[in-house]
Amino acid sequence: MKNLIRNTLAALALSALVAPAALADGPQVFQEQGCNKCHSVTAAGISRATPHDEEAKDLSKVGATHDKKAIALFLLKKTEIDGEKHKKQFQGTTEQLKTVAEWLGGLK
């Protein structure tokens, strides 16, 4: 029992360490990858930069309907949302994909 509690606490401490990093880097990856050419995230103060012809949704609450895993798979064009694959194949690293998906998944 003691071990269980200790392990749980350790896991909580770890996730507390991991999450804030994703929160801090998510907006940066989002902008580096050009997501803001089509999307805004007004809740995080991100507006559409150099507006693309394609105007896509604001993602301020995307985490309420799609979790980080669903977002990551969608960005890799492995899954569809509303019957369609994403417009743009994710070009960054796996680490960047995780970071941006985790950040967006947390926006509710």
Ligand code: HEC
């Ligand atoms: C060329 C324009 C374009 C770019 C660039 C783009 N997207 Fe999209 N995205 C769309 C369109 C169009 C849709 C589907 C319809 C909509 O959201 O308006 C969409 C949908 C999404 C959705 C699902 C939203 C929902 O609730 O249905 C997510 C999440 C998303 N994009 C994230 C991203 C991320 C992260 C990036 C950067 C890696 C990105 N997009 C770059 C055009 C774009």
